Amino acid sequence: MEQWIESNGVRLWCETRGNPADPAILLVMGLGAQGTAWPEDLCEMLRGEGHYVVRYDNRDTGLSERVDYEARPYTLTDLADDAVGLLDGLGIETAHVVGASMGGMIAQEIALEHPGRVRTLTAVMSIVAAIDPETSTIRGSERDPRLLEWDARQAADPPITEEQHIQARVDLARILTGSLTPFDETATRRIIARESARAGDTTHTMRNHILAVTASRDRSELVGSITAPTLVIHGTEDPMAPFEQGRALAAAIPGSVLVPIEGMGHTMPTLALPLIASAILQHTNRAGL
Template structure:
């Protein structure tokens, strides 16, 4: 069921799947990505596992409201407040919170700021470290040369048409895909094109997310105070958030569990979805709610 919720001064799109009487699971997506970027198959597995699944568009993505960042700057803590507002709007007291990439960073902030709202925490391909403004990557890691080259192309030869923007996103997806399965160019292009059709060109608003991440605090030491049972899922071939970031995040949160997925990059590939779903469901079942 689709609906819109006013949260933290922004109108947010969200979709729910399953029975509202079941334990809620909030899915938080990453930088510039729409809530619909959570694969339908993964959402169905989580619903079939007994959860009321909630996915939503962060501010400045998808069908949710846009913000003038210069007039109203925000950080990941504000995005965490947005997410809690979604729970408020749906009448959910607490949820299993699952975040991917920047969404995993938002999920950490939810657990830090609103611990009573988080039954369990799952961070997928995420990190606690801040971004180094010089290198453009997480402190403690080096940016892969392939990403450096892609970044440079966006500056020297920026895309100006939708087709060029789709191609740039496709090129990035190929770089980030990992070796777990062959890169499916046609299927990925279709997904990206569908996102453009749904919400238009997101280049400008994606920049807001980059600014928000850069302005946000380093959580490397703060996450040691997280009390929610925590699962960290990370691909061993992640170029955007290198595997050592996932290892460091798991090491910093007391009692957390690290699940490496061999060959997975910075993506949610179809061959990994059943494993990811089973690990999340095993994690949430441990707490019995």
Template structure:
């Protein structure tokens, strides 16, 4: 896939790796990836579909992933606001004042933060397989992990299959590159769910590239720590969002079940919800990237 521009940009003291595709004269779609995943977590097929539809696309490696700099989290902890600041730095580096912002999973929370706190930078908002940025998942996870029945007041916890996998992968040895890659592929397989076929080859490419390009692959786990920090800026009501909003969610998401996406759509005035039958918590199924890209094209037209 042809890249018009690929470069490091600066966000504070960090260097972030970025890629731009398409005609620089076309409207910009900024893609913000999820937890522990670099820019290529947005599949080339999805990017190509957006470019063919007349969009300029920018994707980037979060701090602690891919070619971007890694952080000593204990010495310099960061929050969702800092990840959002990185996204703004990417736009600034390309001279983009306003972009259509699409975020997946944790990236969806980053996108919500931008729409609330930096509305002048967000032409439209697309939130994919995500949850309200101020939602506290901790109590629901705690009940699920201790075998208690879900509290109907909580958004639902992950599916039992994902929780079982999480317990297995945290205790399995991951000392070598091969063990880390195998664990990563296994995690993506579970996140894909059972309804749609799993593209293992694409998953292996993504996991291998993510591992090999990073100067410290273990640093990607810092995203979990940042994601759990429910700072006051995350609790601002989503009703403050003025940007036209599309929420895309899969019917078979094992990490953030469908009610999470429905809660985002319900909280944002005039948001439109689009469900994708069978989609789990990844883009790693044949034809799925194109299925996700098409509603983004319609929304950003």
């Protein structure tokens, strides 16, 4: 069911599926990505095993409210507060929080700032290290040369038309795809075109989310206090957040479990979805919550 929730001063779009009486799983998507980027099959796998699944658009994303960052600057902590306000609006006291990429960073902030609301924490292809505001790179990692080249192309010849924006995103998706599955350009283009039609130009979203990430605090010395049972899922061929970053995140949170997925990049390909769903479900079941 689709609905809009007023949360933390912004209006957020969300979709719920399953029985509200079942344990909730809150899916938090990453930088510039809409809640609908959570694969339908993954959502159904989680719902089918007795969970109330919630996915939503972060502020500035998809159908959620867009804001003027200069007038109303925000950080990942504010996005965490948005998520908790969404839970309030849905009448959900606690949830298993699953975040992908920047969503995993938001999930960490939820666990830090609102520990009583988090049953378990799962971070998929995410990091704990700070982002250098000058270079927008992860501290401790070299930026993949293919991403540097892509950045340079966008700066030298910024996309203008809708087709150019779509092509730029297709080119990026090709880089982010690991060897687990062949890159499917036709399917990728179809997904990107559908998202573009749903939300329009994503330039505003990307800009604001990058500003929010670089303005956010370094969590490296903070996440050690997270008490929620934590799972880290990370692809071994991730060019955006190298696997070493996933290993570092797991090492920083006491008692966390690291599940590597061989050949997965910075995407959730269809072939990996059963592995991801199984790891999440085993994690939530192991916690007994």
